[in-house]
Amino acid sequence: MFYLIGLGLGDAKDITVKGLEVIKQCSRVYLEAYTSILTVGKDALEKYYGRELILADRDMVEQEADEILKGADVSDVAFLVVGDPFGATTHSDLVLRAVNAGIKYRVIHNASILNAVGCCGLQLYNFGETVSIVFWTDSWKPESFYDKIKKNRDMGMHTLCLLDIKVKEQSMENLMRGRKVYEPPRFMSVAQAAEQLLEVVQNRRERAEEPAITENTVCVGLARVGADDQAVRAGSLHEMAACDLGAPLHSMIITGRLHPLEVDMLKLFSSPEGLSGLKMTDSSTYVS
Amino acid sequence: MFYLIGLGLGDAKDITVKGLEVIKQCSRVYLEAYTSILTVGKDALEKYYGRELILADRDMVEQEADEILKGADVSDVAFLVVGDPFGATTHSDLVLRAVNAGIKYRVIHNASILNAVGCCGLQLYNFGETVSIVFWTDSWKPESFYDKIKKNRDMGMHTLCLLDIKVKEQSMENLMRGRKVYEPPRFMSVAQAAEQLLEVVQNRRERAEEPAITENTVCVGLARVGADDQAVRAGSLHEMAACDLGAPLHSMIITGRLHPLEVDMLKLFSSPEGLSGLKMTDSSTYVS
Structure with missing residues (x-):
């Protein structure tokens, strides 16, 4: 077997x-x-x-x-x-x-992280498509994850972002020379993911696009979910870009429309100002 | 603690x-x-x-x-x-x-079922919003699950349908008389869920709506996922309405756009004709 x-x-x-x-x-x-x-x-x-x-x-x-x-x-x-x-x-x-x-x-x-993210209090059935955010390089800065997050948010759904892992990668030089020498492993942090996302937001503004996400959009950063020392932080995308959640693995959630019970749960992981971007909609849910 | x-x-x-x-x-x-x-x-x-x-x-x-x-x-x-x-x-x-x-x-x-459904070979990051299908009654036949499945399919995403569970429910009569007498537990089967979905498809046709789902749409029925005797069946929605997957719990997936590797996996759980509704798109993925 x-x-x-x-x-x-x-x-x-x-x-x-x-x-x-x-x-x-x-x-x-x-x-x-x-x-x-x-x-x-x-x-x-x-x-x-x-x-x-x-x-x-x-x-x-x-x-x-x-x-x-x-x-x-x-x-x-x-x-x-x-x-x-x-x-x-x-x-x-x-x-x-x-x-x-x-x-x-x-x-x-x-x-798996796909269900364990429920620990932050966001309802799992309110999540849309999961996206991956990869490490940008000087010459390769894909923005497709932003469009998927936008699509989810347009429908009021949250987005789980899985953050890049580079294990046993070779540098371009070692690869070309056929040398089996590997770079140290790299794991994308919530702060790095948030920075890349903010850069896309800025790019879209420059193209005069209506921003689907702003610095005040409420996000959740998660580190080492399921471990004794797991860390969960809720706050604005701007806050995420500055937070240090420690050792890997990290994941990030961009929220969509929030139920009041979801907001109550996020407060457990937020500073008093962290959720100030939230506004109530007509149907008594929150968006940011 | x-x-x-x-x-x-x-x-x-x-x-x-x-x-x-x-x-x-x-x-x-x-x-x-x-x-x-x-x-x-x-x-x-x-x-x-x-x-x-x-x-x-x-x-x-x-x-x-x-x-x-x-x-x-x-x-x-x-x-x-x-x-x-x-x-x-x-x-x-x-x-x-x-x-x-x-x-x-x-x-x-x-x-949880949200990640364990991956056992049928459909990629978890290709799933959209999860929906619940509730038992219809003579007077209450909500169709909102259909619209969510349609939305997911429009984006090429699969939909996990969680099927209704009725445990410790009272009949209307016992409820009104305040009698704490409970009905036997009921668990919706894949066949029942497929029948309700087919009825919605029929209703939409009568309203001259373009059908987002047909009898030939490829679905996956799952029963007792994770147990020794788990059952997985892939086939058309029409087949699902006739299948008997045995004891609860059941779940059903309505597929979206399928990657060739996903199709290969579904073949493990399908009759030779079961996936005949699939057609290749320009980009070498499959839809039904």
């Missing part, structure tokens, strides 16, 4: 009892290590599980998938993913390969 | 190790029993946890919240929720009451 097991979001003990039992019985256990991270590393997980883990980076999952699946028809192999196993495309690919090779598979689900 | 603990979606062992440890140390443990269900009941959970659970129905959570929170400032009290704790509004309400009473709280997340 090939098991895809979610690890949840915090530390080693956020795995489910079922998932832990499976890990202990498998012949090989892979740890996917490029789409997300826990607050603890491979060593802590190995210690807690009492067994060795094989680190699976993007290259291995994309190029050596058959190696990962090898023998899973006669013994048990597990593939561990931070959060829930179905956040990233490549894991569908593993499932398809398993099925084509006649290998049975099973999924052991866990929390 | 007041703990909100997600139980995940399958059975007793889908709780996280962290959640289980907390349950064992609490002075009182409540089990929320009206927004969702596991494949096992209270007895099985009590046996597995080795302790008594207090069943919390809607009345108790809405009217006796202070009773639930009592003493949580000096000892530990847990409130267990199927899936993740932040699916339903009332749980924000519990958090706000706790904070107002000076009681600290913590959330232990778990899988």
Whole structure:
């Protein structure tokens, strides 16, 4: 059996009892290590599980998938993913390969950031399409995430922004020279995401577009959701650009139309002035 | 400390190790029993946890919240929720009451249907707003869910439909007579949801509206997601209306624009004809 097991979001003990039992019985256990991270590393997980883990980076999952699946028809192999196993495309690919090779598979689900963001008090069914915000470079500054946020806000929906992760990336020079030297991992902070978003807002103003988002739009910054030291901050986009929520991973929400109960929850995570951009609409909901 | 603990979606062992440890140390443990269900009941959970659970129905959570929170400032009290704790509004309400009473709280997340539906191979970031489909009565047949699905499809997004649950409902007669006699629990099946949706499609045709959804629109029916006997079926809306996916809980997805990899995954859960409604668009994605 090939098991895809979610690890949840915090530390080693956020795995489910079922998932832990499976890990202990498998012949090989892979740890996917490029789409997300826990607050603890491979060593802590190995210690807690009492067994060795094989680190699976993007290259291995994309190029050596058959190696990962090898023998899973006669013994048990597990593939561990931070959060829930179905956040990233490549894991569908593993499932398809398993099925084509006649290998049975099973999924052991866990929390993912997509539902755990509910901890800030925004209702999950009020979220529109999730967007990704990538690190801009000097020559590549895509703005498509802004248009998706705008579309969601036009419908009154909140937007969860997943922030970029760069793990095992090569510099252009090392890539061209074929040197397997990797840059240090980078994780986008809420402040960095907010700055990029403010830059897009500014660009749109210069094109005389009606701004769908302003410096006063109420946002929520989240860090290490599900961990003991998780941090949640609600406030204006302007505030987000200046906040320091500490170690990764970070996510950011741009709010849409807010129900009074959602506003009450956001107050738990806000300074008194943080929500001053909110205005009540005719139907007794709030927008900013 | 007041703990909100997600139980995940399958059975007793889908709780996280962290959640289980907390349950064992609490002075009182409540089990929320009206927004969702596991494949096992209270007895099985009590046996597995080795302790008594207090069943919390809607009345108790809405009217006796202070009773639930009592003493949580000096000892530990847990409130267990199927899936993740932040699916339903009332749980924000519990958090706000706790904070107002000076009681600290913590959330232990778990899988919810909102992320576990990824098991069918549809990409989670291609989902728009989640909708609820409620049981129609002879005199009350709301169609608003259709318009939300249409809006999502217009943008190419998939729609997760959460299907109605009626637990501890009173008949109109018993309600008026003040008799605390409850109807048997009811859980909407994929077939029932598909039938209601087809009826709306028919109504819109009679009003000469361009149909956003037809009998051939590709849908996914899911039952008992995360459990050993989970069932996933992909096919036309027409097929969904005739399928029997067995015991609750059920959910249904109305697809939007499909990536080829999503189509490959859906084929795992479909008859050869099941996806015949799909047509390729110019950009090499599929719609139905």
